[in-house]
Amino acid sequence: MGPFSMVVAIVLIVTLGKVLSDRHKALGRAQDGQQQLPPADLIAARDEIRQLKERVAVLERVITDNHGSHDLSRQIDELRDH
Secondary structure (H helix, E strand, C coil): CCCCHHHHHHHHHHHHHHHHHHHHHHHHHHHHCCCCHHHHHHHHHHHHHHHHHHHHHHHHHHHCCCCCCCHHHHHHHHHHCC
């Protein structure tokens, strides 16, 4: 084995080790659960989820109610104002 082949082999081994190490770390984080968000981001995400749940509830009500177009218009206006 010449010096060039040895250098290529060493670089290949180091690269393979780094890739396997990063993969192992990523899998470990995935098994630990969700990534922790900073508190401000977590609060913003929870607020957005709450708002989306409210909108879905209103849309479900709009779809399932049979109160006519007047009630539908009122509920759409409530969504816009919210």
